[in-house]
Amino acid sequence: DVKVTQSSRYLVKRTGEKVFLECVQDMDHENMFWYRQDPGLGLRLIYFSYDVKMKEKGDIPEGYSVSREKKERFSLILESASTNQTSMYLCASSLGGGGSEQFFGPGTRLTVL
Amino acid sequence: RKEVEQDPGPFNVPEGATVAFNCTYSNSASQSFFWYRQDCRKEPKLLMSVYSSGNEDGRFTAQLNRASQYISLLIRDSKLSDSATYLCVVKDYNQGGKLIFGQGTELSVKP
Numbered sequence: 364d365v366k367v368t369q370s371s372r373y374l375v376k377r378t379g380e381k382v383f384l385e386c387v388q389d390m391d392h393e394n395m396f397w398y399r400q401d402p403g404l405g406l407r408l409i410y411f412s413y414d415v416k417m418k419e420k421g422d423i424p425e426g427y428s429v430s431r432e433k434k435e436r437f438s439l440i441l442e443s444a445s446t447n448q449t450s451m452y453l454c455a456s457s458l459g460g461g462g463s464e465q466f467f468g469p470g471t472r473l474t475v476l
Numbered sequence: 477r478k479e480v481e482q483d484p485g486p487f488n489v490p491e492g493a494t495v496a497f498n499c500t501y502s503n504s505a506s507q508s509f510f511w512y513r514q515d516c517r518k519e520p521k522l523l524m525s526v527y528s529s530g531n532e533d534g535r536f537t538a539q540l541n542r543a544s545q546y547i548s549l550l551i552r553d554s555k556l557s558d559s560a561t562y563l564c565v566v567k568d569y570n571q572g573g574k575l576i577f578g579q580g581t582e583l584s585v586k587p
Contacts, residue, residue: 405579
């Protein structure tokens with residue numbers, strides 16, 4: 364069974380803190396993605412990766428960085444959290460090549476105070 | 477203008493009703509199309525792909541009109557369990573094959 368897991372379902376942090384969101388998939392997928400989802404805006408792509416140690420900016424990368432040291436793990440880092448980064452963060456993975464269906468993790472609801 | 481636009485709803489319909497969702501996309505180079513479903517406080521999951529000739533999966537029918545850059549999803553005989561948000565998704569290989577999501581249309585099926 365396909366599985367994407369995220370390290371936390373709910374997280375509360377303070378402005379200026381460094382925040383790590385972890386995502387692990389067990390499907391040997393090449394592609395991994397980080398999105399944020401906000402009411403009225405839908406899902407927006409932050410960063411993605413098509414291979415280990417490879418990363419590409421999505422549509423809204425400012426204020427974020429990522430790390431992919433192993434194929435199964437893709438981390439999202441908020442270097443200095445701000446209140447406008449309060450959101451639902453969703454990780455996804457898909458097969459390489461043409462890609463296809465993206466499988467999502469359960470999401471992390473991050474609140475920055 | 478958003479790349480993928482949907483009516484956010486909510487659509488409130490009785491059980492057994494037929495309901496249709498529409499979606500438009502702005503980039504004519506878009507090449508693959510999908511509907512995802514997202515239950516309340518859950519992650520999105522693929523509902524069905526959308527093919528040029530139209531395709532059906534049980535009570536669900538998806539249509540694509542490339543000339544008008546328009547995608548639709550029809551749900552017949554609505555069930556309570558169909559209540560969810562339906563996301564229109566476009567894949568553009570000219571943008572590295574990334575998925576572009578509409579903001580979703582909320583459906584609530586009432587007894």
